[in-house]
Amino acid sequence: MSTQPALLSADHLSKHFPVRGALGRTVRTIKAVDDVSLSVYRGETLAVVGESGSGKTTLGRVLMQMESATSGRVLYEGVDLTALSERERLRYHRTMQVVYQDPFSSLNPYRTALEQVMEPLRVNDPDADNERRALDALAAVGITGSEVYKYPCSFSGGQRQRIGIARAVSVRPAFVFCDEPVSSLDLSVQAQVLHLLADLQDELGLTYLFVSHDLSVVRGISTRTAVMHQGRVLELGPTCDVFEDPRHPYTKALLAAIPIADPRLAREHHGPGWQERVVYDGGDRGGTLVEVAPGHWVAGGQGDSGNSKEGIAKDSGANKDDGDGGERVEQRSIPT
Ligand SMILES: Nc1ncnc2c1ncn2[C@@H]1O[C@H](COP(=O)(O)OP(=O)(O)OP(=O)(O)O)[C@@H](O)[C@H]1O
Numbered sequence: 001m002s003t004q005p006a007l008l009s010a011d012h013l014s015k016h017f018p019v020r021g022a023l024g025r026t027v028r029t030i031k032a033v034d035d036v037s038l039s040v041y042r043g044e045t046l047a048v049v050g051e052s053g054s055g056k057t058t059l060g061r062v063l064m065q066m067e068s069a070t071s072g073r074v075l076y077e078g079v080d081l082t083a084l085s086e087r088e089r090l091r092y093h094r095t096m097q098v099v100y101q102d103p104f105s106s107l108n109p110y111r112t113a114l115e116q117v118m119e120p121l122r123v124n125d126p127d128a129d130n131e132r133r134a135l136d137a138l139a140a141v142g143i144t145g146s147e148v149y150k151y152p153c154s155f156s157g158g159q160r161q162r163i164g165i166a167r168a169v170s171v172r173p174a175f176v177f178c179d180e181p182v183s184s185l186d187l188s189v190q191a192q193v194l195h196l197l198a199d200l201q202d203e204l205g206l207t208y209l210f211v212s213h214d215l216s217v218v219r220g221i222s223t224r225t226a227v228m229h230q231g232r233v234l235e236l237g238p239t240c241d242v243f244e245d246p247r248h249p250y251t252k253a254l255l256a257a258i259p260i261a262d263p264r265l266a267r268e269h270h271g272p273g274w275q276e277r278v279v280y281d282g283g284d285r286g287g288t289l290v291e292v293a294p295g296h297w298v299a300g301g302q303g304d305s306g307n308s309k310e311g312i313a314k315d316s317g318a319n320k321d322d323g324d325g326g327e328r329v330e331q332r333s334i335p336t
Pocket residue numbers: 017030031032050051052053054055056057058059213
């Protein structure tokens with residue numbers, strides 16, 4: 001557990017989406033985020049990992065108040081954002097920014113790099129020297145000279161993502177939600193963008209919520225990691241602990257399914273044309289998070305619970321479903 005004060009916290013946060021049938025009646029509900037409690041501490045990078053559809057983006061969007069919560073609270077330095085009016089919430093918009101997965105669709109194709117970055121600055125403070133500030137932000141991400149007058153279509157994917165990052169950090173936010181910021185980029189460009197994010201964090205004292213389904217990316221960049229499955233946090237702890245000593249069966253299976261980079265070794269391991277996938281059917285019975293080692297929380301107290309402490313701490317992910325905890329995890333190979 002960190003001694004740092006929390007910058008942003010989810011307190012029993014849920015976001016449910018109704019699925020409507022032909023007559024407009026709700027036929028079922030998707031629990032995209034289901035009773036999650038966790039904190040992001042100032043200056044840290046909290047990674048959220050999980051398979052597609054596990055609720056990572058929704059959790060980030062609700063924390064940013066880009067979506068309203070179904071229930072629970074979002075606390076920004078102790079202030080409950082869900083209780084504020086739209087107008088009062090505007091004050092927090094500058095301090096929380098997003099870097100999106102697809103830099104192309106997040107940029108306006110008819111605006112130059114400079115105009116893209118000036119836009120949020122103008123909204124924030126119309127009277128400031130926003131051109132200078134935008135040029136500085138672009139220079140910080142390596143876009144300089146005549147490049148600043150180019151349109152998004154003239155840039156590579158990596159450069160477009162740099163512009164997206166410049167846009168996010170130009171207004172000097174405290175918190176940046178990075179939603180799969182490198183997953184659309186080539187491996188070599190991914191590394192450059194990750195370095196850039198790390199440098200900017202040091203320089204500007206940023207706090208990141210870093211969402212990714214790529215565990216190898218997360219391992220390099222994050223301080224702590226939360227593992228999500230079906231809207232719930234199943235494990236949360238220091239990244240090295242979660243990776244070196246995973247306690248939850250789902251985390252273990254997820255780690256075991258990290259793709260093997262060398263195609264020859266992968267073929268030898270899995271056979272030709274096969275891809276590993278994690279199948280887990282215990283998400284509904286995750287149980288309350290239990291601290292199994294300092295700062296390392298696991299749903300249902302999986303694994304060694306030596307001096308474990310029942311209950312939900314303010315800084316932990318929490319799943320309050322009191323099921324029987326009988327998970328089944330298997331790793332299957334499925335034809336691609
Ligand atoms: N606006 C929406 N309306 C209805 N359902 C939604 C909406 N947004 C998300 N969902 C559903 O909520 C669940 C979680 O979605 P979310 O996008 O948060 O997952 P994710 O972990 O970010 O997935 P991915 O890795 O594919 O980006 C999914 O089942 C998704 O279909």
